[in-house]
Amino acid sequence: MSTVTDHDQRLAATLTSLSLERRHITQDPPHATRRRTIPLLSLALVAATSLIIVIYRPSIFHPSGTPLSSIPTLRSEPHATETSRVEETKDRDHKQYALNTRTNAVGEITGAGIVVAPRSTTVFSKYEARITDVAVELGDRVEAGQVLITLDDAVAHIALEKAEAARAAADLTVKARDIDLVQARASLGRLESLASRDAASRQQLEESRTAFARASNAVAQARQDLATAELGVRSAEEPLTELMVRAPFAGTVTRLNAHVGDTVLARADSVRENQSLLAITDTASMTLDADVAETNIASLRPGLRGEAVLDGFPDRAFAVEVLRLAPIASVEKGTITVRLSLIDPPEGIRPNMAARIRIPLADTIAKNGDSKP
Numbered sequence: 001m002s003t004v005t006d007h008d009q010r011l012a013a014t015l016t017s018l019s020l021e022r023r024h025i026t027q028d029p030p031h032a033t034r035r036r037t038i039p040l041l042s043l044a045l046v047a048a049t050s051l052i053i054v055i056y057r058p059s060i061f062h063p064s065g066t067p068l069s070s071i072p073t074l075r076s077e078p079h080a081t082e083t084s085r086v087e088e089t090k091d092r093d094h095k096q097y098a099l100n101t102r103t104n105a106v107g108e109i110t111g112a113g114i115v116v117a118p119r120s121t122t123v124f125s126k127y128e129a130r131i132t133d134v135a136v137e138l139g140d141r142v143e144a145g146q147v148l149i150t151l152d153d154a155v156a157h158i159a160l161e162k163a164e165a166a167r168a169a170a171d172l173t174v175k176a177r178d179i180d181l182v183q184a185r186a187s188l189g190r191l192e193s194l195a196s197r198d199a200a201s202r203q204q205l206e207e208s209r210t211a212f213a214r215a216s217n218a219v220a221q222a223r224q225d226l227a228t229a230e231l232g233v234r235s236a237e238e239p240l241t242e243l244m245v246r247a248p249f250a251g252t253v254t255r256l257n258a259h260v261g262d263t264v265l266a267r268a269d270s271v272r273e274n275q276s277l278l279a280i281t282d283t284a285s286m287t288l289d290a291d292v293a294e295t296n297i298a299s300l301r302p303g304l305r306g307e308a309v310l311d312g313f314p315d316r317a318f319a320v321e322v323l324r325l326a327p328i329a330s331v332e333k334g335t336i337t338v339r340l341s342l343i344d345p346p347e348g349i350r351p352n353m354a355a356r357i358r359i360p361l362a363d364t365i366a367k368n369g370d371s372k373p
Contacts, residue, residue, distance in 0.1 A: 135147055
């Protein structure tokens with residue numbers, strides 16, 4: 001009795017159709033299979049390497065404007081190249097920072113000061129006297145040697161008269177002694193003539209010679225007294241000459257304390273400035289003394305130029321130039337005084353006028369080629 005059903009037969013037929021006969025199987029040799037596997041592994045390795053590079057080194061594919069020539073190749077040493085580039089960047093930034101810091105630190109120097117007249121004098125009376133005439137007014141321009149004030153001193157006049165009288169007496173004495181000398185010389189000559197003929201004694205001759213010598217000495221003494229009397233006259237004339245007060249140099253009368261009829265003290269007794277007659281200032285050669293912070297002293301030197309503005313002429317700036325620095329700084333203010341010459345200042349400038357200065361050091365440094373850090 002057959003136990004195989006129709007279903008089993010159909011399944012067997014299907015499996016038989018799907019089975020492979022040995023004679024139809026064609027297997028590739030082993031070396032062909034290896035040739036196909038190696039390229040696939042290489043492609044997978046390259047893909048993995050590219051993915052790693054993209055994830056960890058995106059800057060290679062996105063250089064952000066960096067020139068291609070500056071991108072390092074894969075065979076170079078990336079760590080050394082990056083370190084060099086960082087050092088160069090730091091060095092460049094440091095230089096730029098130093099330059100900017102120096103420019104800001106010495107960009108300009110500012111300060112305030114006053115106009116001064118280096119040549120100025122206070123005029124006193126050398127001797128005590130009374131003012132009889134004042135020939136100038138405050139603000140007048142005077143020339144050297146010009147008479148400013150006339151004084152009068154009666155005692156000085158009397159002293160001069162006494163000195164002149166003494167000189168006259170000394171002159172008379174000299175003339176009298178000259179007469180005595182002439183007589184003594186004549187007597188000596190006569191006795192010498194007599195003695196040569198044995199008509200005069202030797203004693204008489206010696207006495208005549210002694211008288212002549214005494215007369216000669218008297219003349220010399222009289223002439224010395226005359227010279228002393230002449231010195232006395234000159235000494236008495238000097239106070240009278242000083243009663244004419246003259247300008248020591250050309251300038252402007254900046255203070256006037258003299259009034260006609262006042263009695264002024266001698267210079268030796270005048271200890272206060274208000275006891276002076278007047279003051280003269282040479283306003284043709286004025287300068288500017290300005291105080292600046294002592295921290296700027298290293299940047300200051302003679303020859304630097306800047307500009308100044310007077311409070312009285314705020315819209316008329318003019319050039320100034322550093323002449324010299326004060327030898328000491330101010331302990332109280334922490335400043336140092338700079339003296340500057342005035343270049344084409346405005347008309348009407350006066351001593352003691354307030355001013356502000358500005359010295360642009362940055363332009364000067366660049367001009368002199370010292371801007372490199």
